Amino acid sequence: MTFDEIINTISTPEMIRLIENGKPVGKERHHHLMSADEQRLNLAFYAKAAREHVGWDGFSAANKQAFMQNVEQLYNRISAPKNQDNFINDVFTRTGQYIEDRHFSVDKHHGGAPKPERSVGRNFAKLTNKPFAYRCLGGEYKKDAEGNDLQNPDGTRCPIWEIGTMKTPSGEDILVVSIPDFNNRANTYEDWQQFIETFDQAYFGNKEKWERGRIILDVRNNKGGEDKPLDHVAKRLYGNLVNTYKRCEMRDTPLSDAMLHTHGAYKEENYAKDNLRKEDLLTRRHFSNTTQPLFDETGIYYPFNPEKGFNGRLDILIDRDVGSSAESAYTSFYHHPNTRYIGENTAGMQQYTQGTFYMPCGCEMRVGVTRLTYYDKEGENIEVNGHKPDINCAGFKYDAMAVALGTPRDEGRIAKRDTNEPIRGKEIYAEYDPQATADPRKAYYARYLEQGLKQIEAANQIRQNLPTRNQGR
Numbered sequence: 001m002t003f004d005e006i007i008n009t010i011s012t013p014e015m016i017r018l019i020e021n022g023k024p025v026g027k028e029r030h031h032h033l034m035s036a037d038e039q040r041l042n043l044a045f046y047a048k049a050a051r052e053h054v055g056w057d058g059f060s061a062a063n064k065q066a067f068m069q070n071v072e073q074l075y076n077r078i079s080a081p082k083n084q085d086n087f088i089n090d091v092f093t094r095t096g097q098y099i100e101d102r103h104f105s106v107d108k109h110h111g112g113a114p115k116p117e118r119s120v121g122r123n124f125a126k127l128t129n130k131p132f133a134y135r136c137l138g139g140e141y142k143k144d145a146e147g148n149d150l151q152n153p154d155g156t157r158c159p160i161w162e163i164g165t166m167k168t169p170s171g172e173d174i175l176v177v178s179i180p181d182f183n184n185r186a187n188t189y190e191d192w193q194q195f196i197e198t199f200d201q202a203y204f205g206n207k208e209k210w211e212r213g214r215i216i217l218d219v220r221n222n223k224g225g226e227d228k229p230l231d232h233v234a235k236r237l238y239g240n241l242v243n244t245y246k247r248c249e250m251r252d253t254p255l256s257d258a259m260l261h262t263h264g265a266y267k268e269e270n271y272a273k274d275n276l277r278k279e280d281l282l283t284r285r286h287f288s289n290t291t292q293p294l295f296d297e298t299g300i301y302y303p304f305n306p307e308k309g310f311n312g313r314l315d316i317l318i319d320r321d322v323g324s325s326a327e328s329a330y331t332s333f334y335h336h337p338n339t340r341y342i343g344e345n346t347a348g349m350q351q352y353t354q355g356t357f358y359m360p361c362g363c364e365m366r367v368g369v370t371r372l373t374y375y376d377k378e379g380e381n382i383e384v385n386g387h388k389p390d391i392n393c394a395g396f397k398y399d400a401m402a403v404a405l406g407t408p409r410d411e412g413r414i415a416k417r418d419t420n421e422p423i424r425g426k427e428i429y430a431e432y433d434p435q436a437t438a439d440p441r442k443a444y445y446a447r448y449l450e451q452g453l454k455q456i457e458a459a460n461q462i463r464q465n466l467p468t469r470n471q472g473r
Contacts, residue, residue: 001072001075001076002072003047003068003069003071003072006043006044006047006071006072006075007044007047007048007051009040009041009044010041010044010045010048012254012255015045015048015049015255015258016254016255016258018045018360019049019255019258019259019262019357020258020262022262022357022358022359022360022362023358023362024358024362024364025361025362029084029361029362031083031084031085032083032084032361033081033082033083033084034081034082034083034084034087034361035081036078036079036080036081038360038361039078039082039087040075040078041360042087042359042360042361043071043074043075043078043091044075045359045360046091046106046359046365047071047075048255049255049259049365049367050067050095050099050104050367052251052253052255052256052259052367052369053099053101053104053251053352053367053368053369054249054250054251054256054291054352054368054369054370054371055100055101055352055368055371055383057291058100059098059099059100060100063098063099063100064098066098067095067098067099070094070095070098071095073094074090074091074094074095084361084363088106088107088109088361088363089109091106092106092109096109096110096111096112097111097112097113097114099111099112100112100383100384101349101351101352101368101383101384102115102323102347102348102349102383102384103324103349103352103353103366103368104352104366104367104368105364105365105366106359106363106364106365106366107363107364110349111384112348112349112383112384113384115320115347115348115386116320116394117320118220118221118319118320118321118344119319119320119344119393119394119395119396119397120220120317120319120343120344120393120394120398120399120400120403121220121319121398121399121400121401121402122220122221123159123178123179123180123218123219123220123221123222124162124176124178124216124218124220124317124401125139125159125161125162125178125179125180125218126156126159126180126221128156130164131166133166133167133168134164134165134166134176135164135165135166136162136163136164137163137164137165137198137201137202138162138163138194138195138198139159139160139161139162139163140159140160140161140194140195141157141158141159141160142157142158142159142160142181142184158181159178159180159181160179160180160181160184160185161177161178161179161180161181161195161229162176162178163175163176163177163178163195163198163199163202164176164178165202168405172213172214172409173206173209173210173212173213173214174210174213174214174215174216174405175202175203175206175210175213175214175215175216176215176216176218177199177215177216177217177218177233178218179217179218179219179222179229179230180218180219180220180221180222181222181225182222182224182225182226182227182229182230182325182326183223183224183225183226184225185225185226185228186226187226187227187228188228189228189434189435189436191228192228192229192232195229195232196229196232196434199229199232199233199236200236200434203215203236203310207310210310210312211310211311211312212312213312213313213409214312214313214314214315214409215237215310215312215313215314215315216314216315216316216317216401216404217233217314217315217316217317217329217333218316218317218400218401219316219317219318219322219326219329220317220318220319220321220322220343220400221319221321221322222321222322222326222329223321223322223323223324223326223347224323224324224325224326224327224349225324225325225326226325227325227328230325230326230328230329230332231244231328231332232434234328234332234333235432236310236432237309237310237314237333237336238302238304238305238309238310238333238335238336239304239305239306239307239308239309239310240302240303240304240305240308240309240428240429240430240432241302241428241430241432242302242332242335243301243302243334243335243374243375244328244331244332244374245297245372245373245374246296246297246298246372246373246374246375247293247295247296247297247298247372247373248293248294248295248296248370248371248372248373248452249291249292249293249294249370249371249373250291250292250293250294250354250369250370250371250452250456251291251369251370252287252288252289252290252291252292252456252460253287253289254284254287256355256369257284257287259354259355259357259367259369260354260355260369260370260449262355262356262357263354263355263356264356264444265354265444265445265446265449266281266446266449270446271446271447274445274446274447275447276446276447276450280450281446281450282450282453282454282457284453284457285457286457286460286461286464287460288456288459288460288463292456292459293452294370294448294449294452294453294456295448295451295452297425298424298425299424299425299426300425300426300428301375301423301424301425301426301427301428302427302428302429302430303335303427303429304335304336304337305429309336310336310338311338312338313338313340313409313410313413314333314336314338314339314340315339315340315341315342315404316329316330316333316339316340316341316342317342317343317400317401317404318330318341318342318343318344318345318346318387318389318400319343319344319346319400320344320345320346320347320386320394321347322346322347323346323347323348323349323350324347324349324350326346327346327347327348327349327350327382327386327387328350330346330376330387331350331374331375331376331387334374334375334376334377334417335375335417337415338413339413340390340391340412340413340414341387341388341389341390341391342389342390342391342393342400342403342404342407342412343389343391343392343393343394343400344389344392344393344394344395344400345385345386345387345388345389345394346386346387347386348382348383348384348385348386348387349383349384350372350374350382350383351368351371351372351373351374351382351383352368352370352371352372352383353368353370353371353372353444354368354369354370355367355368355369355370374420375419375420375421375423376417376419376420377417377418377419377420390412390413390414391403391407391411391412
């Protein structure tokens with residue numbers, strides 16, 4: 001059978017039904033012996049969902065062709081029962097590397113070619129033997145259900161963040177902000193209050209000293225999650241709001257819509273936090289079958305504010321573990337005039353988001369049906385490739401912190417950074433309230449998704465010469 005014939009063994013209505021009714025299964029299911037028919041169903045489901053990826057049309061022709069050919073070969077060779085774990089491993093080993101998105105996943109498997117091991121050291125907060133001149137100002141650690149500190153196998157604690165100061169042998173004063181874990185807290189002021197207060201006290205209490213010296217932000221080993229602490233630091237140092245998220249697009253089809261509405265933003269406990277009820281949610285019936293913008297903020301640009309921002313030097317330490325919201329450490333500070341990135345390529349899993357559901361076999365699957373874009377030089381090419389550092393330590397086994405401390409404060413800095421497209425937005429200076437919601441990642445919150453979806457639905461109705469009316473879900 002051809003690829004198109006395979007994915008058409010499941011109709012779109014049946015695919016939507018499977019997505020909406022999908023449920024996780026217990027660990028014992030992973031050892032389940034799948035029949036040939038189960039394998040065919042799950043492979044067709046997987047291929048049809050992957051083909052729905054919002055970035056599919058932009059993937060290289062070679063990768064698209066290789067993905068489809070391998071699906072065909074796998075499907076046409078199914079003949080006997082197979083262990084479920086082995087089935088999923090074989091499918092992803094043969095096909096996952098051709099999806100140009102590391103957020104694309106099935107269980108523990110992620111899209112894109114395998115990334116090399118990180119080689120530029122552990123996050124500074126994780127070190128037990130810190131420089132003698134370092135003084136810790138505060139930090140928090142992961143807790144278990146009883147409130148006890150979680151420990152690594154070697155007996156050390158698991159830090160979420162740590163802030164401290166040090167003075168180099170040459171007398172340079174440095175504020176060190178280390179955040180190895182974004183995934184342990186909600187994205188609220190309350191959850192990050194201690195971090196915010198510790199940073200503000202350290203930063204504002206000695207701002208002129210840090211401007212004469214340096215701030216080092218270490219996000220090595222951070223694989224993403226929420227971004228409240230990073231958002232806070234960026235806005236303080238920028239003296240303004242930031243340009244992290246420029247545009248969000250979605251694949252406007254019935255199938256992508258179904259995927260979107262299984263994501264966390266549409267879990268009742270989450271949209272209730274957005275002051276939405278089930279009857280407030282839109283029921284979509286009209287689709288363009290094209291890629292449409294959910295929001296577009298290219299008309300707004302937040303400049304660096306030299307009067308309120310940080311006019312000193314900022315070093316950001318990155319490695320191959322840095323992905324998703326942690327990669328915002330790159331894009332959030334891209335327009336700061338004195339930022340320098342040290343370490344190695346980031347993971348390259350930042351832009352594609354949304355669409356988390358379960359396959360018929362119960363394996364969690366994640367497909368990008370929305371896509372964020374940014375003002376940065378790599379633009380659309382960041383996925384899988386990652387962001388490049390200004391000072392590359394990869395392969396040399398040099399610790400990025402040691403390189404930062406041993407490199408003159410201006411060496412390797414880029415005076416003016418290029419963007420992936422001209423900045424034409426109206427310049428806006430705005431006040432920042434730390435207790436406000438973090439920079440709204442509008443592909444993550446139902447209250448923002450609903451606004452964009454209603455606009456798309458209304459536009460589709462106009463195109464189809466139908467009366468516009470918002471209807472509850």
